[in-house]
Amino acid sequence: MGRYSGGCQCGAVRFQVEGELEASICHCRMCQKAFGAYYAPLVSVRGTDFTWTRGAPRHFASSNLVRRGFCADCGTPLTYEAPDGMAVAHGAFDDPAAIAPRLQFGLEARLPFVDGLAALPGTRTDEDVQATPFLAALVSCQHPDHDTARWPPAG
Numbered sequence: 001m002g003r004y005s006g007g008c009q010c011g012a013v014r015f016q017v018e019g020e021l022e023a024s025i026c027h028c029r030m031c032q033k034a035f036g037a038y039y040a041p042l043v044s045v046r047g048t049d050f051t052w053t054r055g056a057p058r059h060f061a062s063s064n065l066v067r068r069g070f071c072a073d074c075g076t077p078l079t080y081e082a083p084d085g086m087a088v089a090h091g092a093f094d095d096p097a098a099i100a101p102r103l104q105f106g107l108e109a110r111l112p113f114v115d116g117l118a119a120l121p122g123t124r125t126d127e128d129v130q131a132t133p134f135l136a137a138l139v140s141c142q143h144p145d146h147d148t149a150r151w152p153p154a155g
């Protein structure tokens with residue numbers, strides 16, 4: 001049993017969940033499109049105590065049986081809602097490292113390069129700052145990774 005919180009990038013939509021979570025990734029083409037990504041990282045909240053604590057997602061019915069929730073203000077994908085339960089976007093959690101995925105779905109659509117991603121050459125952001133001068137002036141508008149008293153923040 002754990003207690004978790006999270007929300008969209010702008011902070012207009014926030015949630016809390018208490019219970020046993022199960023995380024997975026789905027490679028299916030619907031999930032690729034809905035997340036604009038190689039696969040959808042999803043955390044099932046079936047059987048948990050889940051509440052939207054600020055705002056609520058807007059929805060797109062991606063089929064007759066499934067709808068996808070997202071923040072209408074910032075566009076962050078937030079949910080996959082099927083007749084047998086709801087799953088929440090893993091990256092929307094305030095502490096995504098607290099939950100690890102255990103399953104893959106939609107293997108027939110897995111993109112051929114996905115398995116090689118971890119082996120690609122890479123840099124840390126602080127190394128990028130030297131090569132990309134504008135990053136030094138960047139001010140984040142992203143909601144912090146914890147609940148806040150008001151939204152949008154004062155000022």
Ligand SMILES: [Zn+2]
Nearest residue numbers: 008010071074
């Ligand atoms: Zn938002």
Ligand SMILES: [Zn+2]
Nearest residue numbers: 026028031106
């Ligand atoms: Zn899928």
